[in-house]
Amino acid sequence: MARLRHEITAVSGKARAGRLHTRRGVVDTPAFMPVGTQGTVKGLLPEEVSGLGAQMILGNTYHLMLRPGVVTVDKLGGLHRFMNWPGPILTDSGGFQVFSLSGLRSLDEEGASFRSHLDGQLLRMTPESVVRAQELLGSDLMMVLDECPPPGSQRDYLAASLERDARWAARALAARGDKGGALLGIVQGGVYSDLRARSVELLAELDLDGYALGGLSVGEPKPRMMEVIEGTTPQLPEGKPVYLMGVGEPADLVRCVGLGVDMFDCVLPTRMARNGTLLTSRGRLNLRNSRFKDDPAPVEEGCQCPTCRHYSRAYLRHLIMAKELLAYRLNTVHNLHYILQLMAGLRRAIAENRYDSYARQVLAGLESPGQ
Numbered sequence: 502m503a504r505l506r507h508e509i510t511a512v513s514g515k516a517r518a519g520r521l522h523t524r525r526g527v528v529d530t531p532a533f534m535p536v537g538t539q540g541t542v543k544g545l546l547p548e549e550v551s552g553l554g555a556q557m558i559l560g561n562t563y564h565l566m567l568r569p570g571v572v573t574v575d576k577l578g579g580l581h582r583f584m585n586w587p588g589p590i591l592t593d594s595g596g597f598q599v600f601s602l603s604g605l606r607s608l609d610e611e612g613a614s615f616r617s618h619l620d621g622q623l624l625r626m627t628p629e630s631v632v633r634a635q636e637l638l639g640s641d642l643m644m645v646l647d648e649c650p651p652p653g654s655q656r657d658y659l660a661a662s663l664e665r666d667a668r669w670a671a672r673a674l675a676a677r678g679d680k681g682g683a684l685l686g687i688v689q690g691g692v693y694s695d696l697r698a699r700s701v702e703l704l705a706e707l708d709l710d711g712y713a714l715g716g717l718s719v720g721e722p723k724p725r726m727m728e729v730i731e732g733t734t735p736q737l738p739e740g741k742p743v744y745l746m747g748v749g750e751p752a753d754l755v756r757c758v759g760l761g762v763d764m765f766d767c768v769l770p771t772r773m774a775r776n777g778t779l780l781t782s783r784g785r786l787n788l789r790n791s792r793f794k795d796d797p798a799p800v801e802e803g804c805q806c807p808t809c810r811h812y813s814r815a816y817l818r819h820l821i822m823a824k825e826l827l828a829y830r831l832n833t834v835h836n837l838h839y840i841l842q843l844m845a846g847l848r849r850a851i852a853e854n855r856y857d858s859y860a861r862q863v864l865a866g867l868e869s870p871g872q
């Protein structure tokens with residue numbers, strides 16, 4: 502059967518709602534994928550993550566290659582068994598992490614050489630080796646090895662890089678075995694619409710299962726990012742899911758759904774939770790602020806998450822100031838609940854063909870004066 506099938510069930514403007522049929526179950530789109538970098542969504546049990554409504558999570562080949570090693574994970578039954586997540590898992594190829602985490606050593610036609618950020622050992626990534634690694638993990642949606650060029654890269658560097666990415670994507674497809682999951686290509690081209698179009702043209706020639714927009718949310722001006730997304734999504738092949746990598750904040754999720762994006766991942770909700778920043782429909786709330794010291798109210802009135810049902814802002818502030826482990830869990834539960842409910846609201850609005858009014862209402866709330 503097909504490794505991946507995207508069924509669009511409703512359209513509202515350029516926003517679309519659908520169901521992504523993966524080999525390990527169906528995912529409602531637009532979908533937010535909590536990040537589980539090292540085989541765990543930090544601090545939460547898998548049943549808590551699925552209980553909050555997450556249907557697909559993200560893993561990272563780079564981190565799992567370094568520790569515990571993909572052969573080890575394979576011997577233990579693969580990543581789903583290893584981390585007790587029976588649902589679909591998308592794994593990033595690690596290209597991005599090599600640039601952001603390790604002291605990159607070299608990049609050439611063959612692949613990338615780098616030093617582990619853990620113990621400095623010299624490692625090599627090629628389009629073929631990262632597909633093999635993701636197959637050993639048992640990934641349901643694999644990403645091709647790509648280069649996410651540093652922000653501000655010169656135009657001619659970007660033009661050459663995206664050509665190489667397309668050659669790498671062809672090599673990744675050729676390397677995938679029968680057991681392999683779906684394979685998604687990654688559109689690059691920086692902030693140049695003609696380069697983005699060229700990247701799409703090259704990748705559309707390949708029999709990829711879906712398309713990611715890479716090279717964004719790396720420090721470029723937000724309006725520029727939106728322009729690039731707006732210009733690129735209409736050019737992508739029909740019937741294939743669109744995944745915007747590394748996005749994003751609530752307002753960005755709302756806007757990018759309106760531009761035809763189906764899948765998102767971002768470390769923000771879980772990372773902010775761990776430093777006491779909570780997401781609400783009226784913007785961010787920084788628990789460390791002394792004004793919450795004896796505030797008996799929940800993070801957000803009306804929020805039905807376990808955190809808001811039982812705990813006050815004062816208690817959550819106490820926990821974060823005391824660096825209590827429970828703080829990370831309760832804050833992550835709330836932030837993930839908030840994001841996943843936001844996505845559910847967007848799916849409903851699209852199904853009822855009222856995306857625009859729902860988006861305007863949500864964005865007005867987010868931009869209103871804080872708590």
Ligand SMILES: CNc1nc2c(CCNCC3CCCC3)c3nc(N)[nH]c(=O)c3cc2[nH]1
Nearest residue numbers: 538561593596597649715716717718746747
């Ligand atoms: C935050 N912004 C951003 N992230 C990008 C990412 C990473 C997406 N998130 C991966 C998870 C995070 C930890 C575990 C895996 C990108 N990844 C790739 N391969 N290519 C990009 O151009 C690429 C571009 C990105 N931009």
Ligand SMILES: [Zn+2]
Nearest residue numbers: 804806809835
């Ligand atoms: Zn809550």
